[in-house]
Amino acid sequence: MLGLESLGIEWASLLLILTIFGLLLIGLPLAFVTGLTAMIFAFGWFNPMVATHLVTSRVYGFLNEYVLVAIPMFVLMASLLDRSGIARDLYNTMRLFAGRLPGGVAVQTLVVALFLAAMSGIIGGEIVLLGLLALPQMLRMGYDKKLAIGTVCAGGSLGTMVPPSIVLIIYGLTANQSINDLFLATIIPAFLLGSLYITYILVKCRLDPSLGPPLSAEELEIPLSEKLRSAKSVILPVLVAAMVLGSIYAGIASVTEAASMGVVGVLLSTWLRKELNWKMMYQSLRQTLNTVGMIIWIGLGANALVGAYNLMGGNRFVEGAILGLDVAPIVIILVMMFIMLILGLFMDWIGIALLAMPIFVPIVIKLGYDPIWFGILFSMNMQVSYLSPPFGPAAFYLKSVAPPDISLGLIYRSMLPFIALQIVALMLVLFFPQIALWLPGL
Numbered sequence: 001m002l003g004l005e006s007l008g009i010e011w012a013s014l015l016l017i018l019t020i021f022g023l024l025l026i027g028l029p030l031a032f033v034t035g036l037t038a039m040i041f042a043f044g045w046f047n048p049m050v051a052t053h054l055v056t057s058r059v060y061g062f063l064n065e066y067v068l069v070a071i072p073m074f075v076l077m078a079s080l081l082d083r084s085g086i087a088r089d090l091y092n093t094m095r096l097f098a099g100r101l102p103g104g105v106a107v108q109t110l111v112v113a114l115f116l117a118a119m120s121g122i123i124g125g126e127i128v129l130l131g132l133l134a135l136p137q138m139l140r141m142g143y144d145k146k147l148a149i150g151t152v153c154a155g156g157s158l159g160t161m162v163p164p165s166i167v168l169i170i171y172g173l174t175a176n177q178s179i180n181d182l183f184l185a186t187i188i189p190a191f192l193l194g195s196l197y198i199t200y201i202l203v204k205c206r207l208d209p210s211l212g213p214p215l216s217a218e219e220l221e222i223p224l225s226e227k228l229r230s231a232k233s234v235i236l237p238v239l240v241a242a243m244v245l246g247s248i249y250a251g252i253a254s255v256t257e258a259a260s261m262g263v264v265g266v267l268l269s270t271w272l273r274k275e276l277n278w279k280m281m282y283q284s285l286r287q288t289l290n291t292v293g294m295i296i297w298i299g300l301g302a303n304a305l306v307g308a309y310n311l312m313g314g315n316r317f318v319e320g321a322i323l324g325l326d327v328a329p330i331v332i333i334l335v336m337m338f339i340m341l342i343l344g345l346f347m348d349w350i351g352i353a354l355l356a357m358p359i360f361v362p363i364v365i366k367l368g369y370d371p372i373w374f375g376i377l378f379s380m381n382m383q384v385s386y387l388s389p390p391f392g393p394a395a396f397y398l399k400s401v402a403p404p405d406i407s408l409g410l411i412y413r414s415m416l417p418f419i420a421l422q423i424v425a426l427m428l429v430l431f432f433p434q435i436a437l438w439l440p441g442l
């Protein structure tokens with residue numbers, strides 16, 4: 001033993017935080033950081049027998065969660081969509097109906113982003129797809145660079161909220177809350193945020209049409225019959241999304257079963273389109289293994305760390321410190337939101353969910369708030385972190401497929417108005433909880 005218990009929980013908590021950030025700053029992956037910190041504090045605070053049992057039991061408990069099976073299914077759906085022409089045809093079809101509306105193609109990009117999010121629940125793939133499909137089209141049409149870039153990044157990040165969101169699945173797992181209720185609760189906030197994006201684009205382009213020119217005369221002369229034939233490509237994505245979400249909301253299938261149905265739906269769609277082949281399957285399965293492996297390793301380390309810290313008395317220390325504040329309960333929630341915003345500047349959402357939620361959610365319940373509502377606040381908060389510099393993943397995803405003249409600095413500046421809209425939506429749901437709780441209440 002290292003004798004860490006002699007420090008007391010207050011100094012041990014500070015040392016734990018410094019250890020995590022110190023290891024992150026030297027470049028270690030988050031999965032290794034959490035696992036290594038868990039081992040240091042478990043064996044430094046307890047005797048070897050207790051520490052070994054603690055770490056192994058937490059690892060086994062995490063791997064034994066049945067709902068985890070849904071994650072590789074949704075990731076596989078996204079991987080197959082990445083490599084099929086479904087997203088491309090969906091975007092081209094929606095673009096045809098943009099018409100003469102200034103900013104119409106940007107609005108259609110957001111609508112397509114909602115469809116893609118409802119089909120997969122994965123964020124990075126959506127931004128890459130939209131960066132390949134929508135961004136070149138908007139730039140070719142003369143769209144303002146900042147508006148086009150911000151639309152792609154903000155639309156792609158909607159996957160944190162739109163069911164079947166992986167963010168909400170992980171939250172439900174760590175907070176022991178109904179994933180079905182979380183999916184219901186996020187519908188109105190997701191459409192609220194999407195509506196704010198669309199309103200911003202339409203108002204901006206209405207005031208200055210040069211920021212988002214309408215389609216060219218040649219594109220507007222396409223016959224209605226051709227538009228209707230093109231609209232057939234929307235049928236398969238709608239059916240897949242309806243099959244996944246409809247089976248969950250109707251109580252026909254659990255989230256895990258619905259995820260499996262979604263994979264079957266996407267496989268069938270690609271087969272009908274004559275796109276399914278061994279190369280696509282191999283690449284999709286390989287990407288799925290890489291992504292899910294990262295999530296599982298972070299989960300293992302984070303669960304072991306949280307288990308060790310709670311057994312050290314950390315949860316009681318944090319709970320006592322927060323509940324002991326002489327402020328209104330809503331101020332405590334605001335403090336939690338601020339802490340998560342700061343963590344989101346440096347950490348991945350998976351690490352934040354697995355490290356912070358086991359400590360925050362019991363406090364939220366003791367304050368008398370609904371943990372389902374707090375889960376929606378968490379997912380909206382993580383959407384802000386997805387765009388926020390200096391490590392906002394959305395910027396790096398888009399930069400990987402954007403034209404060479406688009407710099408990271410330009411991408412970050414382009415996202416600032418959309419980050420402001422995300423914070424507005426977050427505050428609306430925070431101060432008006434029924435926006436999130438009305439549908440689950442029904």
